[in-house]
Amino acid sequence: MAIQRGFPRGRIIPSDDVIERHGFLKKLEDHLYYGDSIMLASPRRTGKSSVASEVMRRLSARGCYTLDMDLLHIVNIERFALQALEKVTQLRTGKLESMTHSLHDFLRWIAKPDLSIKMQDVEFGLRFHGDPKEMDPWNVLQEAFEMAERIAMKDDRRLVFLLDEFQEIDQLGGERLLRLLRSVFQRQENTTYLFSGSEPSMMKTIFADHRQAFYRFAAIWSLPEITPDEWQAYIAKKFTQFGMSAEDRAIELLIRATGGHPYCMMATLSIAFFDAKDSAMVLTRPIAEESLHQAFDQLDAVYENLWRRVSEISLGEEVLAALVEGNPPYRGNNPTAVQRAIDSLIKTSIIIRASRGRYRFVEPMFQRWIKYKIGGQLDLLDEFWI
Ligand SMILES: Nc1ncnc2c1ncn2[C@@H]1O[C@H](COP(=O)(O)OP(=O)(O)OP(=O)(O)O)[C@@H](O)[C@H]1O
Ligand SMILES: [Mg+2]
Numbered sequence: 001m002a003i004q005r006g007f008p009r010g011r012i013i014p015s016d017d018v019i020e021r022h023g024f025l026k027k028l029e030d031h032l033y034y035g036d037s038i039m040l041a042s043p044r045r046t047g048k049s050s051v052a053s054e055v056m057r058r059l060s061a062r063g064c065y066t067l068d069m070d071l072l073h074i075v076n077i078e079r080f081a082l083q084a085l086e087k088v089t090q091l092r093t094g095k096l097e098s099m100t101h102s103l104h105d106f107l108r109w110i111a112k113p114d115l116s117i118k119m120q121d122v123e124f125g126l127r128f129h130g131d132p133k134e135m136d137p138w139n140v141l142q143e144a145f146e147m148a149e150r151i152a153m154k155d156d157r158r159l160v161f162l163l164d165e166f167q168e169i170d171q172l173g174g175e176r177l178l179r180l181l182r183s184v185f186q187r188q189e190n191t192t193y194l195f196s197g198s199e200p201s202m203m204k205t206i207f208a209d210h211r212q213a214f215y216r217f218a219a220i221w222s223l224p225e226i227t228p229d230e231w232q233a234y235i236a237k238k239f240t241q242f243g244m245s246a247e248d249r250a251i252e253l254l255i256r257a258t259g260g261h262p263y264c265m266m267a268t269l270s271i272a273f274f275d276a277k278d279s280a281m282v283l284t285r286p287i288a289e290e291s292l293h294q295a296f297d298q299l300d301a302v303y304e305n306l307w308r309r310v311s312e313i314s315l316g317e318e319v320l321a322a323l324v325e326g327n328p329p330y331r332g333n334n335p336t337a338v339q340r341a342i343d344s345l346i347k348t349s350i351i352i353r354a355s356r357g358r359y360r361f362v363e364p365m366f367q368r369w370i371k372y373k374i375g376g377q378l379d380l381l382d383e384f385w386i
Contacts, residue, residue, distance in 0.1 A: 004242065007269040018054040019226050019234050028194075028221070029055045032160050033062060037185070037193040039166070041203040042223035043349035043362040045263035048196040051223060052162050055194070059160050065091055065152060068162035077173050081137040082106060084144035091151050091159075092118045103135060122150040138180065145184045145191075152190035159191045166195040167202045175213070178206065182213040193218065201347050226262060228255050235269065239283060244276060246283035253288045257381060258295075259364030268295040289381060296369065296380055303369045309348055315341040317374075323351065323359055324370050 008017050018025070031038055032055065040048055056066045067087050074080045082103055093115050100106040110116060110124070124147060152159035163169075169177055185193060195218060197203040206212055207220050232251055239246045254272070258264040272291035276283040310316040319329045319341045330338050342359065345351045350366070351359045361367040371377045 006273050007238065007266050009263065009266050009270060012053045013050050015054060015057060017234075017238075018050060019230050021051070021224050021226055022230070024224050025051060025055055025058075029058050029062075031219075032192050032194055033059060033064065033158060035158070035189075035192050037218040038195070039203060039207050039218045039220045040194065040196040040223055041200045041220055042198070043200060043352055044198045045261070046223060046362070047226075047262045048198065048223060049164055050262075052164060052194055052196050056160065056162055059158075063157065065155070065157050065159040066162070067091070067148070067159065068164065070164045071168035071172065072165040074168070074172065077141065077177070078103075078137045080172055081140035081144060085140055085147075088144050088148045088151065089119065089124070091148075092122070103137075103140060122147055122154055142180060142184055145181070149188040149191045157190065160194060161191060162194045162196070164196050165198065166206075167197040167199045169206070170202070179213040182217055186217060198349060199347055200349075200352070201343065226260055226265075228260060231255050231260055231265065238269075239273075239276075242273075242277070242281075244281040244283070246276070247285060250283045250285045250288035253285060253381075254292070257292050257365065257368070259361075261363050261365065264295065264299070264363055264365045267298065268292055271295055271298075292381060296365065299365060299369070303366055303373075306348075306350065306366060307370070307374070310345070310350065313341055313344045313348075316345060319345065320350070320370060321375070323361070324367055324375060328357075329359070 005014060005017070008014060020026070028038060028040070028051070040052060042048055052068075056068060060066045069083060069087065071080075074083060082100070085103070086100065086106060089110060093110070100109060110119065116124070148159055148161065169181075173180075185191070195203075195207075200222070204220060206214050207218060209215060232248075232255070235246055235251050235254075250272075254265065254268055258268055268291050271294045272283055272288055275287045275291055279287065310320055315333060315337055318333065319338060322329045322331065329342065342351070346353065346359075349362050352362055354360045368380055372380045
């Protein structure tokens with residue numbers, strides 16, 4: 001019997017649990033397969049990594065080479081260069097037992113006859129012999145990405161490279177790094193890139209600003225939401241799989257209170273699942289309410305933290321207080337200062353622009369939390385008592 005899994009939370013979720021977002025995953029997969037590089041931009045915890053990982057799995061099943069790197073965990077240009085080189089080499093050598101600590105160690109490892117023979121036809125290492133200056137991390141990085149293309153060409157395969165948390169590139173090497181990558185990437189034919197990043201406004205600057213080297217290199221796509229009917233179908237299917245059921249009005253409440261935000265929804269469902277399992281195998285409306293309260297408890301520390309960040313933004317609290325109540329944020333304040341606060345709140349993934357001059361919370365549960373904790377509303381689920 002296959003292992004049964006509850007509602008997943010984490011960077012990589014099982015294929016069966018990935019909700020298709022009305023054909024978006026298929027479209028993304030196709031574009032990458034046929035050679036378009038794409039920038040996937042959306043606020044924090046809305047599903048970039050899950051979607052990207054699933055698309056990479058599907059591309060791999062279609063015969064593409066796939067590689068991925070998470071730039072959040074890379075501290076400097078040396079580590080970036082070394083990790084890129086290791087990953088690319090592994091397309092030919094198979095997985096390394098453990099990551100090496102320096103380029104020197106790595107070159108010693110790869111020099112073993114059985115490994116170096118696998119790399120011969122792609123001219124690995126020619127750059128690293130002779131002049132020690134060639135070991136400069138910028139050169140190594142360039143070589144790693146160029147070798148990726150040489151391998152893809154020799155093996156006549158499409159290579160799709162995922163660079164997650166791409167906004168970190170700025171910290172790693174700024175303009176110089178962007179220029180280097182762009183000059184390598186734009187000459188490649190068999191390698192396509194999926195960039196994904198969680199500071200939408202920052203990512204848009206990298207890709208859309210004339211002054212930046214990445215201008216026009218990749219199309220910017222925003223991740224569409226999971227719609228209520230998709231959640232409904234997924235939740236119903238999932239409960240049925242466990243021999244359980246879920247009342248429609250319970251599902252409705254969860255969708256409305258979480259606003260369908262992927263992380264919040266999965267976190268709440270995970271609680272609801274265990275509660276329902278322990279009581280007659282049915283997700284009832286009272287269980288949904290109780291699960292939401294528990295989810296708020298779990299999120300409390302996160303939201304306290306977020307609120308602290310808001311208070312560091314000049315006019316941040318005032319603007320959010322207005323938005324929580326559904327009021328326009330500009331009333332009574334200097335418009336330029338308000339706009340600056342709005343930009344900062346977008347950058348920290350707290351709000352997003354819904355349409356011109358209108359904004360909404362990325363996490364409706366945070367909006368609710370503010371109303372309750374700061375605004376003095378008596379019950380977290382107040383509007384839902386019907
Ligand atoms: N397409 C999806 N189908 C089902 N669940 C999803 C989907 N996308 C996201 N989720 C849920 O949301 C959670 C958060 O998603 P993920 O970590 O991919 O977001 P992210 O945008 O990469 O976040 P971060 O900004 O923190 O890197 C997942 O663990 C999963 O529970
Ligand atoms: Mg992520």
